Amino acid sequence: MVALTLSGVPLYAIQLNLPTRFVLITALVLFVLLAVMLTASVVLRALHLRQEKWQEKLRNHYYPLIFSYIDSSITLEEFNSHIHGTHLGYQTLQEMLMEMIQDFSGHEREKLQELYETPHLYNHNAEMLAGSRRMPKIEACVYLRNVSHLTEAVLEYLYALLNSSDATQAYSAAAALMASPDPAIRAWGLYHMSCRQDISTMAILELFYLFNHQHQEQMHEEGYHLREIIKDPGTTDSHAAVLIKALPEIGYVELADFIYSLAENDDRFTGNPELMEALITTLGTFVYYEAAGLIRSNIYSPWTTVRRACAEALGYFGEQHDLEALYNLLYDDSFQVRLHAVRALLKNGEQGEYMLNNYRRNKGVYATEVSATIQFELLKTEL
Amino acid sequence: MGEKNQPHIILVEDNLSISKLIEYRLRKENLSFTAYENGVEGWHGIQEHRPAVVILDVMLPGMSGFEILRRIREDEQLKDTPVVMLTTKGREEDMKRGFDLQVQEYMTKPFKMEEFYMRLKRLLPS
Numbered sequence: 001m002v003a004l005t006l007s008g009v010p011l012y013a014i015q016l017n018l019p020t021r022f023v024l025i026t027a028l029v030l031f032v033l034l035a036v037m038l039t040a041s042v043v044l045r046a047l048h049l050r051q052e053k054w055q056e057k058l059r060n061h062y063y064p065l066i067f068s069y070i071d072s073s074i075t076l077e078e079f080n081s082h083i084h085g086t087h088l089g090y091q092t093l094q095e096m097l098m099e100m101i102q103d104f105s106g107h108e109r110e111k112l113q114e115l116y117e118t119p120h121l122y123n124h125n126a127e128m129l130a131g132s133r134r135m136p137k138i139e140a141c142v143y144l145r146n147v148s149h150l151t152e153a154v155l156e157y158l159y160a161l162l163n164s165s166d167a168t169q170a171y172s173a174a175a176a177l178m179a180s181p182d183p184a185i186r187a188w189g190l191y192h193m194s195c196r197q198d199i200s201t202m203a204i205l206e207l208f209y210l211f212n213h214q215h216q217e218q219m220h221e222e223g224y225h226l227r228e229i230i231k232d233p234g235t236t237d238s239h240a241a242v243l244i245k246a247l248p249e250i251g252y253v254e255l256a257d258f259i260y261s262l263a264e265n266d267d268r269f270t271g272n273p274e275l276m277e278a279l280i281t282t283l284g285t286f287v288y289y290e291a292a293g294l295i296r297s298n299i300y301s302p303w304t305t306v307r308r309a310c311a312e313a314l315g316y317f318g319e320q321h322d323l324e325a326l327y328n329l330l331y332d333d334s335f336q337v338r339l340h341a342v343r344a345l346l347k348n349g350e351q352g353e354y355m356l357n358n359y360r361r362n363k364g365v366y367a368t369e370v371s372a373t374i375q376f377e378l379l380k381t382e383l
Numbered sequence: 384m385g386e387k388n389q390p391h392i393i394l395v396e397d398n399l400s401i402s403k404l405i406e407y408r409l410r411k412e413n414l415s416f417t418a419y420e421n422g423v424e425g426w427h428g429i430q431e432h433r434p435a436v437v438i439l440d441v442m443l444p445g446m447s448g449f450e451i452l453r454r455i456r457e458d459e460q461l462k463d464t465p466v467v468m469l470t471t472k473g474r475e476e477d478m479k480r481g482f483d484l485q486v487q488e489y490m491t492k493p494f495k496m497e498e499f500y501m502r503l504k505r506l507l508p509s
Contacts, residue, residue: 059399067407070496100400106495108404 051088058084058092066096070111076118083120090124094143101146117147129157134169137161141172145210150180162192170196171203178210183218186211187225194229194239201242208243212250223252231262241278248285256286264294273303280306284313292317296325304334311337315344323348327355330364338366342373390435390508392416395425395451396469397443401492405438408500414507422446426454434464436506441470441477449477452484465506469494 065082068074083089097116101109115121125143128136130153141158144150150158161173170193177189190211193199212222226247230240247255262269263279270276280298283291292314299310311329314322329341345352356374360367392409396402397420409416417432419425422443429437429451437455441448448468455461467488470477478489488502 063403064407067404070404071411096400099398100404103398103401103492103494104404104496105493106497108496109493 054088055092058089059096062093062096066100066112066115069115070108076114079115080118080120083118085120087124090121091139094121098146113148117149122147122151126151126154126157129154129161134166137169138172141169141176144176145179147179148181150177150185155180155185159188162189167196167198171199171207174207175210178207181213181216183211183213183221183225186213187222187229190225191229191232191235194236194243195232195234197236199239201238204239204242205246208246209250214250219250219252220254223255226252227255227258230258231266233268237272237274241274244275244278244282247282253286256283256288259283259286260288260291260294263291273301273305276301276303277305277309280309280313284309284316287316289317292319292322296321299325299329304337307332307334307337308340311340311344315340315347318348318351320351323351323355326352327359330356330359330366330370335369338370339373342370343377346374346377389413389415391432392436392438392503392507393425393429393432393434394418394438395420395422395428395443395448396438396440397421398440401440401469404496405499408496412500420444422448422451426451429455429461429464430458433460435508436465436467436503438467438503439469441468441474441481449480449484452481452486456484467499467503467506 061082061084065074065079069076069079083093094116097112101112101116104112121143125140129140129144131137141161144154144158155177158173158177161169162177164170164173174189174193178186180186190204190207193207194204211226226243229235230243235243244259247259259279259282263276263283264270268275269279276298280291280295283295295310295313295317298306299314301307301310307329311326314326314329323345326341326344329337332338332341342356345356356370360371364370392414394402394405394409394416396405396418399420402418402420406416406418417428417434419428423445425439425443426446437451439448439451443451452466452468455464455466465487466485467490468477468481468486469490469492470481471492478491481489487506490499490502
């Protein structure tokens with residue numbers, strides 16, 4: 001590289017008839033720059049290797065201590081007295097414990113969790129959270145996601161971070177709040193993120209799964225908070241839609257009435273295709289029979305996504321009225337709608353098949369396409 | 384490691400936290416064992432030591448746990464060696480494949496150490 005610079009630059013410069021002094025200075029500057037870059041990379045590599053070596057040493061120091069604590073050969077105080085009070089010392093221990101918690105269950109897991117939440121580690125992370133540097137704050141949030149209790153001081157810092165203009169920091173804080181056993185605190189985090197345009201729907205979905213503490217049997221309280229978040233005008237339409245669609249995955253069945261009421265008479269929801277599609281999809285998945293009439297009345301909606309959701313939902317109900325509505329959807333302009341109508345009819349056994357055969361016999365506009373779709377769907381089932 | 388004339392155990396596991404904890408337990412029970420982090424080295428170790436029991440992870444660098452298991456079953460002198468396989472939760476197809484190759488015990492991660500040791504003890508010659 002150096003040789004190339006020293007030889008290449010002057011040659012190029014001679015071709016351009018540049019003064020010799022200028023050429024030499026340029027070559028020298030480039031040479032110095034290269035030397036600085038090379039030195040920097042060598043130093044960084046050396047530092048990295050040194051850190052790896054240190055981590056290896058620390059791991060070997062911690063393993064026997066962790067195992068001794070697991071089989072109660074040492075107390076928590078004794079364990080704490082051996083923790084290295086440096087950032088690397090805490091970080092290594094934290095990483096080790098996190099890995100091990102995932103690999104073991106029962107007694108080992110309980111003991112590992114006790115070590116993970118030892119005041120030394122907790123306070124170190126609380127200090128990072130209180131500091132001003134960005135990355136340590138995010139690292140602290142990652143740690144806090146896996147604790148079982150959040151202190152008041154830590155909660156204050158997390159609440160403040162929720163309003164950060166930095167979306168990553170705000171999301172990290174919200175995810176950390178999901179560790180709280182209190183559903184109201186978790187809801188606060190989810191709500192703040194649901195109001196932000198700079199948070200993706202995937203991130204909201206991830207928070208939604210963290211929000212549900214299945215082991216604590218808080219479905220009722222969680223349901224209450226989800227209802228409030230979904231109907232809050234601050235929640236963006238996309239985030240409300242994603243939350244509505246995710247409800248059946250966790251089994252918030254008791255929210256079906258609420259979802260139905262939104263689809264029936266809430267202007268914000270009925271006037272928005274994204275929200276309406278989400279509501280109908282969820283009502284179908286819940287197999288909420290009271291909504292069948294409302295869904296049937298939406299099969300002529302001007303929005304394709306809504307009609308597609310209707311086709312999907314009606315397949316779950318399977319009453320004569322619903323099958324007739326599905327039959328009408330076989331004449332829909334959109335292929336997506338017709339495809340879902342075929343699928344829904346096939347789901348309804350003999351009655352559905354009778355309707356499909358009827359459509360083919362009557363040589364409906366899309367009879368050939370419907371026949372092909374049926375063949376394809378049946379083949380898929382066989383496979 | 385461990386005392387002479389004791390049944391020897393071979394542990395092939397690349398996950399450091401699991402292997403260290405198993406090693407700790409085996410050492411505490413005063414059992415003789417050798418641990419490997421790599422599939423190829425593990426297979427050589429099995430051929431060399433002819434162990435009483437083999438503890439095998441499914442995913443290993445160099446050679447997979449199933450490949451080692453297949454070689455054990457095809458080797459005239461090793462084919463009856465009891466094997467405990469360690470696999471990750473949600474990979475039930477591994478379990479079927481393992482039982483087809485006559486795995487004696489299956490442990491799904493995350494697992495309880497006590498349960499693991501009880502199962503291992505049953506396979507050791509008394």
